[in-house]
Amino acid sequence: MDIAQLKVQAKKIRRDIIKMLGEAGSGHPGGSLSATDLMTGLFFNTLRHRPKEPHWPGRDRFVLSKGHCAPVLYACLAESGYFPLAQLLTLRQLGSCLQGHPSCQDVSGVEVSTGSLGMGLSVAVGLALGAKLDQKDVRVFCLVGDGELQEGQIWEATMSASHYRLDNLCCIVDNNDLQIDGRVKEVMNIYPLADKFKAFGWQAIEIEGHDLKQILAAYAAAARSKEKPTVIIARTVKGKGVSFMEDQEDWHGKAPNKELTAKALKELE
Amino acid sequence: MEKKATRYGYSEALIEMGAVNKNIVALDADLSRSTSSELFKNKFPERFFNIGVAEQNLLGVAAGLSLMGKIPFASTYSVFASGRAWEQLRTTICYSNLNVKIGGSHGGVLTGPDGASHQALEEFALTRVLPNLTVLVPCDFLEAKKATLAAAEIKGPVYIRLGREPLPILTTRETPFIPGQGLLMKEGKDITIIACGSLVFESLQAAVLLEKENINARVINIHTLKPLDEKIIIAAARETGAIITAEEHEIYGGLGSAVSEVVVKNYPAPVEMVGLEDTFGTSGSPEELMRFFHLKDTDIVIAVKKVLARKG
Structure with missing residues:
Protein backbone atom coordinates (compact mmCIF):
# COMPACT_ATOMS: atom_id res chain seq x y z
CA MET A 1 0.00 0.00 0.00
CA ASP A 2 1.11 3.56 -0.60
CA ILE A 3 0.88 6.28 2.02
CA ALA A 4 -2.59 7.47 1.03
CA GLN A 5 -3.92 3.93 1.21
CA LEU A 6 -2.16 3.31 4.50
CA LYS A 7 -3.83 6.37 6.01
CA VAL A 8 -7.23 4.96 5.07
CA GLN A 9 -6.23 1.57 6.43
CA ALA A 10 -5.02 3.08 9.70
CA LYS A 11 -8.36 4.75 10.21
CA LYS A 12 -10.09 1.43 9.64
CA ILE A 13 -7.82 -0.21 12.19
CA ARG A 14 -8.65 2.51 14.72
CA ARG A 15 -12.34 1.95 14.11
CA ASP A 16 -11.86 -1.81 14.57
CA ILE A 17 -10.09 -1.18 17.88
CA ILE A 18 -12.86 1.02 19.21
CA LYS A 19 -15.57 -1.39 18.09
CA MET A 20 -13.79 -4.38 19.63
CA LEU A 21 -13.20 -2.67 22.94
CA GLY A 22 -16.70 -1.20 23.05
CA GLU A 23 -18.11 -4.69 22.52
CA ALA A 24 -15.72 -6.37 24.95
CA GLY A 25 -16.30 -3.82 27.70
CA SER A 26 -12.66 -3.98 28.76
CA GLY A 27 -9.20 -3.75 27.23
CA HIS A 28 -6.50 -1.28 26.34
CA PRO A 29 -7.36 1.47 23.84
CA GLY A 30 -4.59 4.00 24.64
CA GLY A 31 -1.57 1.98 23.57
CA SER A 32 -3.44 0.27 20.75
CA LEU A 33 -4.29 3.63 19.19
CA SER A 34 -0.81 5.05 19.73
CA ALA A 35 0.71 2.07 17.91
CA THR A 36 -1.82 2.00 15.07
CA ASP A 37 0.19 3.90 12.46
CA LEU A 38 3.37 1.96 13.28
CA MET A 39 1.46 -1.31 12.98
CA THR A 40 -0.35 -0.30 9.81
CA GLY A 41 2.88 0.68 8.09
CA LEU A 42 4.39 -2.62 9.15
CA PHE A 43 1.54 -4.99 8.27
CA PHE A 44 0.35 -3.30 5.08
CA ASN A 45 3.63 -2.19 3.59
CA THR A 46 6.84 -3.60 5.05
CA LEU A 47 6.22 -7.05 6.49
CA ARG A 48 6.59 -9.96 4.06
CA HIS A 49 3.84 -12.34 5.08
CA ARG A 50 1.11 -14.53 3.63
CA PRO A 51 -2.07 -14.27 5.68
CA LYS A 52 -3.53 -17.32 3.94
CA GLU A 53 -0.38 -19.27 4.68
CA PRO A 54 0.42 -18.13 8.24
CA HIS A 55 3.20 -20.69 8.74
CA TRP A 56 5.04 -19.80 5.51
CA PRO A 57 8.69 -20.30 6.56
CA GLY A 58 9.94 -17.28 4.64
CA ARG A 59 7.73 -14.80 6.46
CA ASP A 60 9.09 -11.91 8.46
CA ARG A 61 8.33 -12.34 12.16
CA PHE A 62 6.47 -9.88 14.34
CA VAL A 63 6.35 -10.04 18.13
CA LEU A 64 3.98 -7.84 20.10
CA SER A 65 5.93 -7.56 23.33
CA LYS A 66 3.43 -5.10 24.77
CA GLY A 67 0.77 -7.77 24.67
CA HIS A 68 -1.96 -5.66 26.24
CA CYS A 69 -2.21 -3.89 22.90
CA ALA A 70 -3.64 -7.06 21.42
CA PRO A 71 -6.55 -5.13 19.84
CA VAL A 72 -4.29 -3.37 17.34
CA LEU A 73 -2.60 -6.67 16.47
CA TYR A 74 -5.90 -8.51 16.07
CA ALA A 75 -7.24 -5.71 13.88
CA CYS A 76 -4.13 -5.80 11.68
CA LEU A 77 -4.35 -9.59 11.38
CA ALA A 78 -8.05 -9.55 10.53
CA GLU A 79 -7.69 -6.66 8.08
CA SER A 80 -4.81 -8.57 6.43
CA GLY A 81 -7.00 -11.65 6.07
CA TYR A 82 -5.72 -14.03 8.76
CA PHE A 83 -9.26 -14.48 10.08
CA PRO A 84 -12.68 -12.94 9.44
CA LEU A 85 -13.26 -9.38 10.62
CA ALA A 86 -16.43 -10.48 12.39
CA GLN A 87 -14.30 -12.45 14.82
CA LEU A 88 -12.91 -9.19 16.22
CA LEU A 89 -16.14 -8.64 18.08
CA THR A 90 -15.52 -11.78 20.19
CA LEU A 91 -12.51 -10.16 21.87
CA ARG A 92 -12.07 -11.25 25.50
CA GLN A 93 -15.14 -13.48 25.48
CA LEU A 94 -15.14 -16.99 26.90
CA GLY A 95 -14.29 -19.41 24.12
CA SER A 96 -12.91 -16.74 21.77
CA CYS A 97 -9.52 -17.24 20.18
CA LEU A 98 -8.97 -13.53 20.77
CA GLN A 99 -7.74 -13.66 24.33
CA GLY A 100 -7.23 -10.48 26.35
CA HIS A 101 -3.53 -10.84 25.59
CA PRO A 102 -2.27 -12.64 22.46
CA SER A 103 -2.13 -16.42 22.65
CA CYS A 104 -0.23 -18.09 19.81
CA GLN A 105 -1.96 -21.39 20.49
CA ASP A 106 -5.32 -19.79 19.79
CA VAL A 107 -4.93 -17.34 16.96
CA SER A 108 -3.36 -17.53 13.55
CA GLY A 109 -0.64 -14.96 12.91
CA VAL A 110 0.48 -14.59 16.52
CA GLU A 111 4.04 -15.94 16.74
CA VAL A 112 4.33 -16.19 20.51
CA SER A 113 2.11 -15.57 23.51
CA THR A 114 2.79 -12.33 25.31
CA GLY A 115 1.17 -10.17 27.94
CA SER A 116 3.74 -10.18 30.68
CA LEU A 117 5.89 -7.18 29.82
CA GLY A 118 9.54 -7.35 28.89
CA MET A 119 9.55 -10.84 27.45
CA GLY A 120 8.94 -10.33 23.74
CA LEU A 121 12.25 -8.77 22.77
CA SER A 122 14.15 -11.85 23.98
CA VAL A 123 11.98 -14.03 21.77
CA ALA A 124 12.63 -11.67 18.87
CA VAL A 125 16.36 -12.04 19.51
CA GLY A 126 15.97 -15.83 19.33
CA LEU A 127 13.98 -15.55 16.11
CA ALA A 128 16.60 -13.28 14.54
CA LEU A 129 19.39 -15.57 15.72
CA GLY A 130 17.61 -18.59 14.25
CA ALA A 131 17.19 -16.79 10.92
CA LYS A 132 20.90 -15.91 10.86
CA LEU A 133 21.86 -19.47 11.72
CA ASP A 134 19.97 -20.76 8.69
CA GLN A 135 21.03 -17.79 6.55
CA LYS A 136 17.38 -17.01 5.95
CA ASP A 137 16.39 -13.62 4.64
CA VAL A 138 13.91 -13.06 7.43
CA ARG A 139 13.41 -9.79 9.27
CA VAL A 140 12.18 -9.74 12.85
CA PHE A 141 10.16 -6.86 14.28
CA CYS A 142 9.23 -6.38 17.90
CA LEU A 143 6.94 -3.68 19.25
CA VAL A 144 7.59 -2.63 22.84
CA GLY A 145 6.01 -0.02 25.03
CA ASP A 146 8.00 2.74 26.67
CA GLY A 147 6.92 1.82 30.19
CA GLU A 148 7.91 -1.72 29.31
CA LEU A 149 11.51 -0.56 28.98
CA GLN A 150 11.61 -0.48 32.78
CA GLU A 151 11.76 -4.29 32.72
CA GLY A 152 15.30 -5.60 33.21
CA GLN A 153 14.84 -8.39 30.69
CA ILE A 154 14.54 -5.81 27.91
CA TRP A 155 18.12 -4.73 28.52
CA GLU A 156 19.34 -8.32 28.72
CA ALA A 157 17.78 -8.81 25.30
CA THR A 158 19.16 -5.52 23.99
CA MET A 159 22.67 -6.49 25.05
CA SER A 160 22.43 -9.90 23.39
CA ALA A 161 21.03 -8.52 20.12
CA SER A 162 24.09 -6.38 19.46
CA HIS A 163 26.42 -9.06 20.80
CA TYR A 164 25.15 -11.42 18.11
CA ARG A 165 25.11 -8.60 15.50
CA LEU A 166 21.44 -9.10 14.70
CA ASP A 167 20.99 -6.54 11.94
CA ASN A 168 17.83 -8.42 10.91
CA LEU A 169 16.17 -7.30 14.15
CA CYS A 170 14.15 -4.12 14.50
CA CYS A 171 12.67 -3.03 17.80
CA ILE A 172 9.95 -0.39 17.67
CA VAL A 173 9.33 1.66 20.79
CA ASP A 174 5.82 3.07 21.02
CA ASN A 175 6.93 6.12 22.94
CA ASN A 176 3.59 7.59 23.98
CA ASP A 177 5.18 8.71 27.23
CA LEU A 178 2.36 7.45 29.45
CA GLN A 179 2.05 4.35 31.59
CA ILE A 180 -0.63 3.23 34.02
CA ASP A 181 0.51 5.39 36.90
CA GLY A 182 1.34 8.49 34.86
CA ARG A 183 4.13 10.09 32.84
CA VAL A 184 6.93 7.64 32.19
CA LYS A 185 9.50 10.13 33.42
CA GLU A 186 7.67 10.51 36.73
CA VAL A 187 6.94 6.84 37.36
CA MET A 188 10.47 5.69 36.48
CA ASN A 189 12.58 7.67 34.10
CA ILE A 190 13.76 5.77 31.02
CA TYR A 191 15.28 8.69 29.12
CA PRO A 192 17.45 9.36 27.20
CA LEU A 193 16.34 6.42 25.05
CA ALA A 194 18.37 6.77 21.86
CA ASP A 195 21.57 7.18 23.85
CA LYS A 196 20.79 4.09 25.89
CA PHE A 197 20.25 1.92 22.84
CA LYS A 198 23.32 3.37 21.12
CA ALA A 199 25.38 2.60 24.19
CA PHE A 200 24.11 -0.97 23.92
CA GLY A 201 25.41 -1.14 20.34
CA TRP A 202 22.23 -0.45 18.39
CA GLN A 203 21.39 1.87 15.54
CA ALA A 204 18.77 4.28 16.88
CA ILE A 205 16.27 6.16 14.70
CA GLU A 206 13.92 8.74 16.16
CA ILE A 207 10.70 9.51 14.31
CA GLU A 208 7.23 10.95 14.65
CA GLY A 209 5.21 7.78 15.15
CA HIS A 210 2.07 8.99 13.41
CA ASP A 211 3.83 10.14 10.25
CA LEU A 212 3.60 7.20 7.85
CA LYS A 213 6.27 8.59 5.58
CA GLN A 214 8.75 8.68 8.47
CA ILE A 215 7.59 5.25 9.63
CA LEU A 216 8.22 3.60 6.26
CA ALA A 217 11.54 5.39 5.89
CA ALA A 218 12.61 4.10 9.30
CA TYR A 219 11.66 0.51 8.42
CA ALA A 220 13.67 0.84 5.21
CA ALA A 221 16.65 2.30 7.07
CA ALA A 222 16.52 -0.60 9.54
CA ALA A 223 16.72 -3.02 6.61
CA ARG A 224 19.93 -1.37 5.44
CA SER A 225 21.66 -1.70 8.81
CA LYS A 226 24.79 -3.81 8.79
CA GLU A 227 25.92 -5.70 11.88
CA LYS A 228 23.72 -3.64 14.21
CA PRO A 229 20.14 -4.15 15.33
CA THR A 230 17.91 -1.12 14.91
CA VAL A 231 15.61 0.58 17.37
CA ILE A 232 12.96 2.94 16.08
CA ILE A 233 11.93 5.31 18.83
CA ALA A 234 8.56 6.54 17.70
CA ARG A 235 7.10 9.54 19.48
CA THR A 236 3.39 8.84 19.66
CA VAL A 237 0.28 10.08 21.39
CA LYS A 238 -1.58 7.66 23.61
CA GLY A 239 -5.15 7.26 22.40
CA LYS A 240 -4.27 8.93 19.05
CA GLY A 241 -7.27 9.62 16.84
CA VAL A 242 -9.92 9.84 19.55
CA SER A 243 -9.90 13.34 21.03
CA PHE A 244 -11.07 12.46 24.51
CA MET A 245 -8.55 9.62 24.82
CA GLU A 246 -5.52 11.47 23.53
CA ASP A 247 -2.63 11.77 25.97
CA GLN A 248 -4.78 10.55 28.87
CA GLU A 249 -3.26 7.82 31.05
CA ASP A 250 -6.77 7.08 32.22
CA TRP A 251 -7.46 5.44 28.84
CA HIS A 252 -4.60 2.96 29.21
CA GLY A 253 -6.78 0.06 30.23
CA LYS A 254 -10.41 1.12 30.05
CA ALA A 255 -12.97 0.43 27.34
CA PRO A 256 -15.37 3.12 26.15
CA ASN A 257 -19.04 2.72 27.05
CA LYS A 258 -21.74 2.71 24.35
CA GLU A 259 -22.04 6.44 24.17
CA LEU A 260 -18.29 7.06 24.05
CA THR A 261 -17.83 4.26 21.54
CA ALA A 262 -20.30 6.02 19.24
CA LYS A 263 -18.56 9.34 19.83
CA ALA A 264 -15.15 7.85 19.07
CA LEU A 265 -16.40 6.14 15.91
CA LYS A 266 -17.89 9.42 14.72
CA GLU A 267 -14.51 11.10 15.12
CA LEU A 268 -12.94 8.29 13.09
CA GLU A 269 -15.32 8.54 10.14
CA MET B 1 29.76 -49.13 41.29
CA GLU B 2 30.86 -46.64 38.66
CA LYS B 3 29.90 -43.04 39.39
CA LYS B 4 29.23 -40.13 37.03
CA ALA B 5 27.21 -36.94 37.33
CA THR B 6 23.89 -36.65 35.52
CA ARG B 7 24.97 -33.33 33.98
CA TYR B 8 27.43 -35.26 31.82
CA GLY B 9 24.66 -37.52 30.56
CA TYR B 10 22.95 -34.35 29.36
CA SER B 11 25.96 -33.08 27.38
CA GLU B 12 26.82 -36.52 26.01
CA ALA B 13 23.29 -36.81 24.61
CA LEU B 14 23.49 -33.29 23.18
CA ILE B 15 26.70 -34.09 21.34
CA GLU B 16 25.30 -37.35 20.03
CA MET B 17 22.16 -35.64 18.74
CA GLY B 18 24.07 -32.61 17.49
CA ALA B 19 26.13 -34.79 15.19
CA VAL B 20 23.07 -36.05 13.33
CA ASN B 21 20.59 -33.21 13.74
CA LYS B 22 21.59 -29.70 12.71
CA ASN B 23 18.57 -28.27 14.49
CA ILE B 24 19.95 -29.15 17.92
CA VAL B 25 21.33 -25.95 19.45
CA ALA B 26 22.53 -25.24 22.97
CA LEU B 27 22.47 -22.14 25.12
CA ASP B 28 23.91 -21.33 28.49
CA ALA B 29 24.11 -18.42 30.88
CA ASP B 30 27.82 -18.23 31.73
CA LEU B 31 27.80 -21.65 33.39
CA SER B 32 28.72 -23.83 30.44
CA ARG B 33 31.65 -25.36 32.31
CA SER B 34 29.50 -26.26 35.29
CA THR B 35 26.48 -27.51 33.40
CA SER B 36 28.83 -29.23 30.91
CA SER B 37 27.17 -27.63 27.87
CA GLU B 38 30.72 -26.49 27.09
CA LEU B 39 31.33 -29.97 25.70
CA PHE B 40 28.65 -29.30 23.06
CA LYS B 41 30.16 -25.89 22.38
CA ASN B 42 33.58 -27.46 21.75
CA LYS B 43 32.09 -29.71 19.05
CA PHE B 44 29.57 -27.33 17.52
CA PRO B 45 30.65 -23.76 18.31
CA GLU B 46 28.35 -22.27 15.66
CA ARG B 47 25.34 -23.85 17.34
CA PHE B 48 26.15 -22.76 20.88
CA PHE B 49 25.00 -19.43 22.27
CA ASN B 50 26.26 -18.00 25.51
CA ILE B 51 23.68 -15.52 26.74
CA GLY B 52 25.77 -14.30 29.65
CA VAL B 53 24.48 -13.92 33.19
CA ALA B 54 20.90 -13.32 32.05
CA GLU B 55 18.62 -16.28 32.67
CA GLN B 56 15.38 -14.57 31.74
CA ASN B 57 16.83 -13.69 28.35
CA LEU B 58 18.26 -17.22 28.13
CA LEU B 59 14.78 -18.74 28.11
CA GLY B 60 13.36 -16.04 25.87
CA VAL B 61 16.07 -16.47 23.24
CA ALA B 62 15.62 -20.24 23.40
CA ALA B 63 11.90 -19.67 22.81
CA GLY B 64 12.64 -17.64 19.68
CA LEU B 65 15.05 -20.27 18.36
CA SER B 66 12.41 -22.95 18.84
CA LEU B 67 10.00 -20.86 16.78
CA MET B 68 12.53 -20.94 13.93
CA GLY B 69 12.47 -24.74 13.98
CA LYS B 70 15.47 -25.29 16.23
CA ILE B 71 15.46 -27.66 19.19
CA PRO B 72 17.15 -25.47 21.79
CA PHE B 73 18.60 -26.95 24.97
CA ALA B 74 19.11 -24.14 27.48
CA SER B 75 21.12 -24.91 30.57
CA THR B 76 21.99 -23.09 33.75
CA TYR B 77 21.74 -23.85 37.46
CA SER B 78 18.31 -25.14 38.29
CA VAL B 79 17.77 -22.44 40.90
CA PHE B 80 17.90 -19.91 38.08
CA ALA B 81 16.24 -22.00 35.37
CA SER B 82 13.22 -22.82 37.51
CA GLY B 83 13.25 -19.83 39.82
CA ARG B 84 14.77 -16.70 38.36
CA ALA B 85 13.25 -17.34 34.94
CA TRP B 86 10.05 -19.02 36.15
CA GLU B 87 7.69 -16.57 34.58
CA GLN B 88 9.51 -16.73 31.25
CA LEU B 89 9.15 -20.50 31.51
CA ARG B 90 5.48 -20.09 32.31
CA THR B 91 4.25 -17.42 29.94
CA THR B 92 6.68 -17.42 27.04
CA ILE B 93 7.46 -21.14 26.86
CA CYS B 94 4.71 -23.22 28.46
CA TYR B 95 1.71 -21.03 27.60
CA SER B 96 2.94 -20.91 24.00
CA ASN B 97 3.76 -24.66 24.22
CA LEU B 98 7.17 -24.12 22.63
CA ASN B 99 9.68 -26.83 21.86
CA VAL B 100 12.26 -25.63 24.37
CA LYS B 101 14.32 -28.00 26.51
CA ILE B 102 15.81 -26.83 29.78
CA GLY B 103 18.68 -28.48 31.58
CA GLY B 104 18.64 -27.41 35.21
CA SER B 105 21.93 -28.47 36.73
CA HIS B 106 23.08 -28.39 40.34
CA GLY B 107 19.71 -29.38 41.71
CA GLY B 108 19.43 -30.41 45.35
CA VAL B 109 21.76 -30.39 48.34
CA LEU B 110 24.37 -32.49 46.53
CA THR B 111 25.44 -29.18 45.04
CA GLY B 112 27.36 -28.99 48.31
CA PRO B 113 29.55 -26.19 49.66
CA ASP B 114 28.00 -23.42 47.53
CA GLY B 115 25.18 -23.47 50.06
CA ALA B 116 21.51 -22.60 50.11
CA SER B 117 21.50 -19.94 47.38
CA HIS B 118 22.69 -22.49 44.84
CA GLN B 119 20.85 -25.62 46.00
CA ALA B 120 17.55 -25.90 44.14
CA LEU B 121 15.07 -27.51 46.51
CA GLU B 122 11.93 -25.98 45.05
CA GLU B 123 12.17 -26.78 41.35
CA PHE B 124 9.78 -29.75 41.34
CA ALA B 125 7.11 -27.59 42.93
CA LEU B 126 7.81 -24.74 40.54
CA THR B 127 7.83 -26.83 37.38
CA ARG B 128 5.13 -29.39 37.98
CA VAL B 129 2.42 -26.73 38.21
CA LEU B 130 3.07 -25.63 34.64
CA PRO B 131 0.71 -26.94 31.94
CA ASN B 132 2.38 -28.45 28.83
CA LEU B 133 5.69 -28.95 30.64
CA THR B 134 7.28 -32.39 30.98
CA VAL B 135 9.52 -32.68 34.04
CA LEU B 136 12.27 -35.30 34.03
CA VAL B 137 14.39 -36.25 37.06
CA PRO B 138 17.00 -38.82 36.00
CA CYS B 139 18.62 -40.99 38.69
CA ASP B 140 22.01 -41.54 37.11
CA PHE B 141 24.28 -40.67 34.20
CA LEU B 142 22.78 -43.18 31.77
CA GLU B 143 19.23 -42.21 32.61
CA ALA B 144 20.13 -38.53 32.22
CA LYS B 145 21.45 -39.28 28.77
CA LYS B 146 18.29 -41.15 27.84
CA ALA B 147 16.13 -38.41 29.34
CA THR B 148 17.93 -35.81 27.21
CA LEU B 149 17.53 -37.89 24.07
CA ALA B 150 13.85 -38.41 24.91
CA ALA B 151 13.38 -34.69 25.55
CA ALA B 152 14.32 -33.95 21.94
CA GLU B 153 11.63 -36.37 20.75
CA ILE B 154 8.90 -34.80 22.88
CA LYS B 155 7.04 -32.03 21.08
CA GLY B 156 6.80 -29.28 23.66
CA PRO B 157 8.69 -27.92 26.63
CA VAL B 158 10.76 -30.24 28.80
CA TYR B 159 12.60 -29.54 32.05
CA ILE B 160 15.41 -31.91 33.06
CA ARG B 161 16.78 -31.85 36.58
CA LEU B 162 20.49 -32.53 36.64
CA GLY B 163 23.10 -32.69 39.36
CA ARG B 164 26.69 -31.76 40.01
CA GLU B 165 27.77 -34.70 42.11
CA PRO B 166 28.76 -38.05 40.59
CA LEU B 167 26.06 -40.64 41.32
CA PRO B 168 26.31 -44.44 41.16
CA ILE B 169 25.22 -45.75 37.77
CA LEU B 170 22.29 -48.04 38.58
CA THR B 171 20.70 -48.46 35.21
CA THR B 172 22.19 -50.07 32.13
CA ARG B 173 22.26 -49.06 28.50
CA GLU B 174 19.41 -51.49 27.97
CA THR B 175 17.15 -50.15 30.75
CA PRO B 176 14.14 -48.65 29.01
CA PHE B 177 13.31 -44.98 29.43
CA ILE B 178 9.76 -44.09 28.53
CA PRO B 179 8.75 -40.58 29.62
CA GLY B 180 5.72 -40.77 31.88
CA GLN B 181 6.30 -44.38 32.84
CA GLY B 182 7.74 -45.11 36.25
Missing part, protein backbone atom coordinates in the same frame (compact mmCIF):
# COMPACT_ATOMS: atom_id res chain seq x y z
CA LEU B 183 10.43 -47.74 36.41
CA LEU B 184 10.16 -50.75 38.72
CA MET B 185 13.66 -51.08 40.16
CA LYS B 186 12.90 -53.85 42.64
CA GLU B 187 9.82 -55.96 43.25
CA GLY B 188 8.39 -56.11 46.77
CA LYS B 189 5.10 -56.67 48.60
CA ASP B 190 5.26 -55.08 52.08
CA ILE B 191 5.88 -51.44 51.23
CA THR B 192 6.74 -49.31 48.20
CA ILE B 193 9.49 -46.73 48.13
CA ILE B 194 8.84 -44.23 45.36
CA ALA B 195 11.94 -42.21 44.64
CA CYS B 196 13.47 -39.93 42.07
CA GLY B 197 16.93 -38.66 41.20
CA SER B 198 19.72 -39.33 43.68
CA LEU B 199 17.32 -40.93 46.15
CA VAL B 200 16.70 -43.92 43.87
CA PHE B 201 20.11 -45.26 44.85
CA GLU B 202 19.48 -44.64 48.56
CA SER B 203 16.10 -46.36 48.25
CA LEU B 204 17.63 -49.48 46.71
CA GLN B 205 20.21 -49.53 49.50
CA ALA B 206 17.39 -49.14 52.03
CA ALA B 207 15.56 -52.08 50.44
CA VAL B 208 18.64 -54.25 51.00
CA LEU B 209 18.78 -53.21 54.67
CA LEU B 210 15.05 -53.91 55.01
CA GLU B 211 15.38 -57.41 53.55
CA LYS B 212 17.63 -58.24 56.49
CA GLU B 213 14.68 -57.46 58.74
CA ASN B 214 12.31 -59.46 56.54
CA ILE B 215 10.66 -56.40 55.11
CA ASN B 216 10.15 -56.83 51.39
CA ALA B 217 10.20 -53.36 49.80
CA ARG B 218 9.26 -52.47 46.26
CA VAL B 219 11.29 -49.64 44.73
CA ILE B 220 9.97 -47.44 41.96
CA ASN B 221 11.98 -44.83 40.10
CA ILE B 222 9.80 -41.91 39.09
CA HIS B 223 12.05 -40.35 36.48
CA THR B 224 9.13 -38.36 35.09
CA LEU B 225 7.57 -36.11 37.66
CA LYS B 226 5.13 -34.74 35.11
CA PRO B 227 3.15 -36.34 33.59
CA LEU B 228 3.16 -38.61 36.61
CA ASP B 229 2.68 -42.37 36.20
CA GLU B 230 -0.49 -42.65 38.27
CA LYS B 231 -0.99 -46.31 37.39
CA ILE B 232 2.24 -47.51 38.96
CA ILE B 233 1.53 -45.45 42.09
CA ILE B 234 -2.06 -46.68 42.48
CA ALA B 235 -0.90 -50.28 41.98
CA ALA B 236 1.76 -49.75 44.65
CA ALA B 237 -0.83 -48.41 47.11
CA ARG B 238 -3.19 -51.28 46.38
CA GLU B 239 -0.61 -54.07 46.38
CA THR B 240 1.73 -53.00 49.18
CA GLY B 241 -0.59 -50.82 51.28
CA ALA B 242 2.01 -48.26 52.34
CA ILE B 243 4.25 -45.79 50.55
CA ILE B 244 7.45 -43.87 51.17
CA THR B 245 8.45 -41.06 48.88
CA ALA B 246 12.10 -40.10 48.68
CA GLU B 247 13.52 -37.02 47.00
CA GLU B 248 16.43 -34.63 47.23
CA HIS B 249 13.97 -31.75 47.33
CA GLU B 250 11.42 -30.04 49.50
CA ILE B 251 8.63 -32.54 50.27
CA TYR B 252 5.98 -29.82 50.06
CA GLY B 253 5.12 -29.44 46.43
CA GLY B 254 7.65 -32.04 45.38
CA LEU B 255 7.47 -35.77 44.76
CA GLY B 256 5.93 -36.36 48.20
CA SER B 257 3.05 -34.06 47.39
CA ALA B 258 2.67 -35.37 43.84
CA VAL B 259 2.46 -39.01 44.93
CA SER B 260 0.15 -38.17 47.84
CA GLU B 261 -2.26 -36.42 45.50
CA VAL B 262 -2.55 -39.59 43.45
CA VAL B 263 -2.85 -41.86 46.49
CA VAL B 264 -5.55 -39.91 48.32
CA LYS B 265 -7.60 -39.49 45.17
CA ASN B 266 -7.43 -43.12 44.10
CA TYR B 267 -6.46 -45.56 46.84
CA PRO B 268 -5.81 -43.98 50.23
CA ALA B 269 -2.86 -45.58 51.99
CA PRO B 270 -0.40 -44.25 54.56
CA VAL B 271 2.46 -42.22 53.06
CA GLU B 272 5.67 -41.02 54.71
CA MET B 273 7.96 -38.59 52.97
CA VAL B 274 11.73 -38.47 52.96
CA GLY B 275 13.04 -35.12 51.78
CA LEU B 276 13.67 -31.64 53.06
CA GLU B 277 10.94 -30.13 55.14
CA ASP B 278 10.31 -26.41 54.80
CA THR B 279 13.94 -25.47 54.92
CA PHE B 280 16.76 -24.08 52.82
CA GLY B 281 19.97 -25.98 52.25
CA THR B 282 23.31 -25.09 53.77
CA SER B 283 27.01 -25.37 53.01
CA GLY B 284 28.76 -28.67 53.55
CA SER B 285 30.15 -31.58 51.62
CA PRO B 286 27.58 -33.47 49.56
CA GLU B 287 27.84 -36.56 51.76
CA GLU B 288 27.56 -34.51 54.95
CA LEU B 289 24.49 -32.78 53.63
CA MET B 290 22.77 -36.04 52.71
CA ARG B 291 23.19 -37.10 56.36
CA PHE B 292 22.37 -33.70 57.80
CA PHE B 293 19.07 -33.56 55.93
CA HIS B 294 18.21 -37.21 56.59
CA LEU B 295 18.30 -38.33 53.00
CA LYS B 296 20.31 -41.53 53.49
CA ASP B 297 19.26 -45.17 53.14
CA THR B 298 19.09 -45.45 56.93
CA ASP B 299 16.68 -42.51 57.05
CA ILE B 300 14.48 -44.26 54.53
CA VAL B 301 14.51 -47.39 56.73
CA ILE B 302 13.30 -45.30 59.68
CA ALA B 303 10.52 -43.85 57.56
CA VAL B 304 9.53 -47.33 56.36
CA LYS B 305 9.10 -48.51 59.93
CA LYS B 306 7.04 -45.46 60.74
CA VAL B 307 4.70 -46.02 57.82
CA LEU B 308 4.43 -49.75 58.45
CA ALA B 309 3.19 -48.96 61.96
CA ARG B 310 0.41 -46.95 60.36
CA LYS B 311 -0.45 -49.62 57.82
CA GLY B 312 -3.83 -51.18 58.60
